[in-house]
Amino acid sequence: MKRSRVPDACALRYCAVGEIAAALEPRLRNADAETLRRWLREQARSSAKAAPARWQDAWIEREIPAGAKVLDLGCGGGELLSRLMREKKVRGQGVEIDPAAVMRCVALDVPVLQSDLDDGLQGFADGRFDFVILEETVQTLRHPLRVLNEMLRVGRHGIVSFPNFGYWRVRLALALEGRMPVTERLPYRWHDTPNIHLFTLRDLLDWADEAGVRIVRGYSLVEGEVRPLSAEDNLRAEEALLVLARRRGARKERQGAAARRAGDRRREDGGR
Amino acid sequence: MKRASQKKYDPPESPRSVGWTKSQTVRLIPPGAPWRLESGGVLRAVEVEYETYGELNRARNNAVLVLHALSGDAHVAGWDAEAEARGRRWRLRKPGWWDEVVGPGKALDTRRFFVICSNVLGGCYGTTGPRSINPETGRRYGLSFPRVTVGDWVRLQARLLDHLGIERLHGVVGGSLGGQQAIEWAMAFPDRVERCIVLAASPRLSAQGLAFNAVGRFAIMNDPKFAGGDYEDGQGPNAGLAAARMLAHITYLSEKGMHHKFGRRLRNGRRADFGFGVEFEVESYLEYQGRTFVERFDADAYLYITRAMDYYDCAESWGGGDLARACRRVRAKILVVSFSSDWLYPPAHCKEFALQLCRAGKPVSYVEVPSTLGHDAFLVETEAVGGLISSFFAPGASEVSA
Numbered sequence: 001m002k003r004s005r006v007p008d009a010c011a012l013r014y015c016a017v018g019e020i021a022a023a024l025e026p027r028l029r030n031a032d033a034e035t036l037r038r039w040l041r042e043q044a045r046s047s048a049k050a051a052p053a054r055w056q057d058a059w060i061e062r063e064i065p066a067g068a069k070v071l072d073l074g075c076g077g078g079e080l081l082s083r084l085m086r087e088k089k090v091r092g093q094g095v096e097i098d099p100a101a102v103m104r105c106v107a108l109d110v111p112v113l114q115s116d117l118d119d120g121l122q123g124f125a126d127g128r129f130d131f132v133i134l135e136e137t138v139q140t141l142r143h144p145l146r147v148l149n150e151m152l153r154v155g156r157h158g159i160v161s162f163p164n165f166g167y168w169r170v171r172l173a174l175a176l177e178g179r180m181p182v183t184e185r186l187p188y189r190w191h192d193t194p195n196i197h198l199f200t201l202r203d204l205l206d207w208a209d210e211a212g213v214r215i216v217r218g219y220s221l222v223e224g225e226v227r228p229l230s231a232e233d234n235l236r237a238e239e240a241l242l243v244l245a246r247r248r249g250a251r252k253e254r255q256g257a258a259a260r261r262a263g264d265r266r267r268e269d270g271g272r
Numbered sequence: 273m274k275r276a277s278q279k280k281y282d283p284p285e286s287p288r289s290v291g292w293t294k295s296q297t298v299r300l301i302p303p304g305a306p307w308r309l310e311s312g313g314v315l316r317a318v319e320v321e322y323e324t325y326g327e328l329n330r331a332r333n334n335a336v337l338v339l340h341a342l343s344g345d346a347h348v349a350g351w352d353a354e355a356e357a358r359g360r361r362w363r364l365r366k367p368g369w370w371d372e373v374v375g376p377g378k379a380l381d382t383r384r385f386f387v388i389c390s391n392v393l394g395g396c397y398g399t400t401g402p403r404s405i406n407p408e409t410g411r412r413y414g415l416s417f418p419r420v421t422v423g424d425w426v427r428l429q430a431r432l433l434d435h436l437g438i439e440r441l442h443g444v445v446g447g448s449l450g451g452q453q454a455i456e457w458a459m460a461f462p463d464r465v466e467r468c469i470v471l472a473a474s475p476r477l478s479a480q481g482l483a484f485n486a487v488g489r490f491a492i493m494n495d496p497k498f499a500g501g502d503y504e505d506g507q508g509p510n511a512g513l514a515a516a517r518m519l520a521h522i523t524y525l526s527e528k529g530m531h532h533k534f535g536r537r538l539r540n541g542r543r544a545d546f547g548f549g550v551e552f553e554v555e556s557y558l559e560y561q562g563r564t565f566v567e568r569f570d571a572d573a574y575l576y577i578t579r580a581m582d583y584y585d586c587a588e589s590w591g592g593g594d595l596a597r598a599c600r601r602v603r604a605k606i607l608v609v610s611f612s613s614d615w616l617y618p619p620a621h622c623k624e625f626a627l628q629l630c631r632a633g634k635p636v637s638y639v640e641v642p643s644t645l646g647h648d649a650f651l652v653e654t655e656a657v658g659g660l661i662s663s664f665f666a667p668g669a670s671e672v673s674a
Contacts, residue, residue: 093630102639106607106660109667111635113626123627 016175020168023235040176048169048184048238049224056135056161056241057083059219059226063159063243064088068130071155073117073147074137077101078110085110093129095121118142124154133159138204139195145207152213152246161241164220166200166234185238202234208244216243281367282375283351289367290325290350290375290382297321297398300431303407313418317407320432321398322346322390325374326382328438335438336380336665337429338370338389339446339453342520342577343569345397346389349374349382362568372654379658384666385442393428394420394577396570402501403570415501420576422449422584426456430464440464443665444604447471447650448617449577452584455625459590462603469607469664471657472614472650474621475595476585481616484523485578488516492571501572513571514562521561526613526646530554595625599632607637607664609657611649637664 021039022029028039052058057080064070066088072081075094078101084090094112096102105112113123118141132155138144139162151158163185164170173181180190188195201220208215218229220237229240282289301307301318308314323346328335338348347368355363374380374387391399394417402417433441444465446454451473458468477485495512497503525533534554538544542551550556591598606629610622619640626638641656643649650657 091635093635099639099642102637103659103663106637106639107663107667111605111637113623113630113636113638114640115623115638123624123630125631128631128633 017172020171020175020235023232024168040172043169043172050184051221051224051226051238054080055221055226056239059241060133060135060159060161061088063157063217064090064131066090069093069128070131070133071095071124071129072133072135073121073151074134074140075101075105075110075112078105078108078112080133080135081105081110082108117147120146121150121154124150126153127156129155131155131157131159135159135161136163138162139197139199141197144197144199145211148207149211152244156245157216158244159241160204160244161239162199162204163195163239164201164234164237165198166202167238168235169238171235200234201237201240204240204242208242212247212249214245214247216245218242279366281371284367288375288377289371292353293323293325293347293350293368294353295321295323295346295398298432298435300428300435309418309424310421311419311424315400315418318393318400318428319398319404320390320393320400320428322388322432323348323368324389324436325349325387326385328386328436332438333440333442334385335433335436335441336385336387336443336445337433337441337457338374338380338387339429339444339450339457340369340389340392341446341448341450342581343517343565344369344450345395346391347397348387348389360568362564369651373658373661379654379662380445380665381662388432388436390429390432392420392425392577392580394573394580396573401570402572402576403505412502414572415575417572417576419579421580422452422456423460423589425580426453426460429453429457430461433464441466443467443469445469445471445661445665446473448473448647449581449584451617451650452581452586455586456584456589458602458604458606459586459598462601465604467607467665468602468604469609469661470622470625471609472611472617472622472647474617474625475587475598477581478618478621481523482582484519484616485582488519488578489575491515491519492574495571498571501575503571508571510566510571513566513569513574514559516574517565517569518558518562521558523616524646524648526615526644528613529644529646529648532644533557595628596632599629599634602629602632602634605635605637605664607639607660609650609660610638610640611643611645611647611653612640613644614647614649616647 018036021036064084068090070084070090070092072094075081075096078094081092081094085092092110094105094110095115095117096112097116102112102114132151134151138160141147169183170181182189219226219241220229220233221239222236284291297319299319301315303317306314306316307318349368349371351367352360352363355361376383380387391397393399394401396403402413404413406413441464444454444457451470454468454470455475457465492498492509492512495509498509498512537553538551539553539556544551550559587593587595587598590601608622608626610619612619623638626636629636639660641653643653645652
């Protein structure tokens with residue numbers, strides 16, 4: 001390819017930015033470079049409205065009924081479980097890898113197993129928990145899909161919250177800066193981040209679709225406010241929180257798979 | 273010499289020490305009411321020596337039972353006021369074995385808890401054992417003493433609690449063989465234990481652990497002075513017992529820990545003298561461990577206690593071989609603590625036990641303390657262990673919950 005045919009870097013930038021801007025504000029579709037530049041300057045001055053600290057906790061608490069059996073994967077210092085145990089009388093169990101956080105759990109009287117989620121959850125029996133929580137944890141795992149699948153094996157419901165890498169400010173930062181974005185929700189640089197598997201809301205929904213997982217409910221954090229998940233949130237949501245369950249039949253499908261492994265030869269794939 | 277003696281102990285007059293202590297002895301199995309052991313053996317009279325610190329409260333719900341390990345004893349904290357009188361001179365040099373953890377204002381706070389520890393059956397510290405006089409023959413039991421088990425120990429401890437008027441324990445805590453007693457407590461008396469801490473122990477000893485115990489006993493029993501276990505006090509198989517201790521001591525350390533502590537250094541920085549005496553520092557250390565052990569321990573007791581350790585398997589005792597079934601008995605909250613470099617009770621085994629409890633639907637905590645000190649870490653890493661003990665036995669006491 002000849003050098004002269006490579007589009008001007010500036011044009012490329014505005015092409016990506018133009019798409020994002022238009023998706024957010026239809027009036028910007030086909031706007032000229034000057035309008036876009038002005039819009040960008042405005043955006044750069046504003047920053048996302050701050051969300052309440054650990055906003056997910058409040059929504060997770062709403063989802064979990066009193067007396068439920070709850071497993072919190074990556075439970076940190078056990079604050080959420082402690083509150084759930086106190087206020088909702090849930091039977092809580094945490095798993096956490098960081099020894100200092102584990103000590104804090106013990107001090108809060110939260111049962112906690114010091115363990116690496118990436119080693120799997122073989123220790124837990126099928127369906128032992130009503131809810132399994134993965135709060136701001138999936139993106140830190142080496143084997144995120146293995147853990148997500150395990151979550152829905154040991155729990156009837158999964159609750160997953162995560163930073164959405166499809167969020168428009170993240171996209172703009174990447175498009176304009178050409179560097180890994182550093183935002184309030186993603187405060188690390190590329191080399192010191194625990195977030196080794198960043199993904200977008202759409203990525204997760206795609207996985208759910210393929211894996212026979214149903215989105216029972218979803219919430220997104222948009223401009224500091226939590227609202228029910230909607231179609232354009234892959235661009236708008238800074239973070240998302242999803243309640244997941246196996247699709248009806250999907251469990252059978254899995255059992256079928258187990259039966260196949262046991263020697264019963266049936267048709268290859270159940271019903272994707 | 274660089275010995276443990278460099279450690280600073282709280283003197284008896286320190287406000288953080290339980291001070292001068294006196295053990296107590298009680299006859300728990302009176303003659304005329306024979307007691308059958310798990311091995312099928314029968315004892316007609318059993319005395320138990322124990323110590324307590326702190327006060328039992330009015331509600332009688334602040335008792336914590338400490339369970340000692342293989343070579344431990346009931347002298348957990350403070351300074352033995354009768355060390356000289358009772359010929360336990362080694363206790364003049366240092367306080368009880370867990371003095372750093374147990375005392376007023378310490379992790380296991382004796383201002384808050386009534387702490388109890390008793391010597392195990394078959395040992396050599398005052399509780400009836402192979403060196404006791406058999407009332408039927410008027411002579412020492414020696415190897416005619418019935419074989420004892422961890423289950424027997426715990427049932428005897430339960431009788432001690434009956435004697436002290438304690439129905440339910442706030443907690444049990446022990447490390448190594450003491451940790452196995454803690455497990456046994458949670459399974460044998462699920463309604464009598466509120467909280468249980470298992471340090472550096474798993475539901476059973478590995479084949480490797482069995483092997484080390486076997487070599488230790490071999491050294492004792494093949495010492496010509498063993499005399500079938502019927503030796504005079506002080507005239508026993510000291511060489512064999514020292515060898516057993518030296519070997520066991522290796523299993524309490526780790527490769528890395530030994531390297532840090534001794535490396536290949538020669539004693540006093542001397543040159544090699546091409547002899548077979550004690551030359552390397554590590555040799556000197558082990559030799560010291562062996563020598564001081566024979567001053568304070570008995571060879572017959574060593575056989576009985578290591579055998580109890582070998583036999584212990586709570587899955588067998590309480591689950592017909594199925595650990596999951598045994599775990600379902602538990603009602604206590606359990607904290608299992610392992611130490612990263614422990615190869616006698618490796619972290620993986622401790623964690624598996626915690627997972628079994630979890631599978632049985634029990635609230636359980638599992639912590640792996642990073643340490644290069646091997647199995648010994650449960651005694652030496654007092655800061656980490658103390659922190660866990662205080663927060664698990666008194667949650668919320670040190671911190672306002674968020």
